[in-house]
Amino acid sequence: MTKRFDDGTVAVDNLNLSVDAGTITVFVGPSGCGKTTSLRMVNRMVEPTEGAVLVDGADVRASDPALLRRRIGYVIQQAGLFPHRTVLDNVATVPLLSGWTRRRARDRAGELLELVGLPTELGKRYPAQLSGGQQQRVGVARALAADPPVLLMDEPFSAVDPVVREGLQDELLRLQAELDKTIVFVTHDIDEAVKVGEKVAVFRQGGHLAQYAEPDELLARPADDFVSEFVGRDRGYRRLSFLDASGIELRDVPTAREGALPEPRPEEWVLVLNAEDRPRGWLPPGSTVDTGSETAEVQPGGSLYTKGTPMRGALDAALSSPSGLGVVVDEDGRYAGVVTAEEVLEAIQQRRAEPEHGEPEQGGFG
């Protein structure tokens, strides 16, 4: 489809892409490149000049816009909540419009607050009495209220600080694993795009589609200089997010129980575990004995790497550990072994030598 506004601006130029049902697709690109306009053509807030949007094979123009929007949830930056309605009534809006009884709509709203991780007591408050992150969650709950199969999210997490933002992204992924919606998500942040997107469409100025690919592919093989520049210089590092560390052999280190540290003091780093085998920290080599304050000698560990999660975490665990040994834990957080940064890097090299990852990356020196 193409969108030319009345003043002649071509916001979207001959865009042709298909989005898989039940997945998260992200539109990413610099400001003004037509992401929002493309998104709004899906729910008819903007009508295309040429072309059409098909949902489940049917042209959206065959549906009345108001009815269409009940089947397509919409979440925007700043949540866009009604300030004079309580949180519960905000979430119940669409069910009420769809003719549900007040009671059923409110019950559903309560369930949704729980689903997005908010205490139901917050339902009685007004939006201004919530934090930014809480308001965004309410925005998501409201969009999900009528259980629409399609969800459009336009920069939904841009107005909150980075820590809250990461939490909201994780929550979205958790929700999606349960709900299997078809989600189109707009952002200008490439990190957010490769984190939440199963497929990512990179837009460039003038409403052109520069590349449409899975995140790993996008980072490994940017289609041209624009994409390469946009995904950034540290894309090699970012790509570690998509390789798992299954090929790395774990090593053992000496361990000791919290509260029963070894005597005499060891010559190498000792990993201190609690009664449940969860890592508590490191005892440095040759530390002097002072039984009264033995826990004070234990240095806090770095980040932990959970088996089966992306390689980036293994490298981070090794680099952040005072002993230089990254601590690996199983799914329950119990000690499983250690790994050095060199071993992680070696595993990455090996992976690059395998055929499917072996092609030279483009734009590396461009």
Ligand SMILES: Nc1ncnc2c1ncn2[C@@H]1O[C@H](COP(=O)(O)OP(=O)(O)OP(=O)(O)O)[C@@H](O)[C@H]1O
């Ligand atoms: N109603 C309108 N009339 C004229 N031009 C418009 C209108 N709405 C958007 N545009 C223009 O269309 C282009 C694409 O805008 P759009 O909002 O889709 O971009 P975007 O990629 O979502 O940008 P941002 O990340 O800044 O939100 C821009 O040049 C914008 O100025």
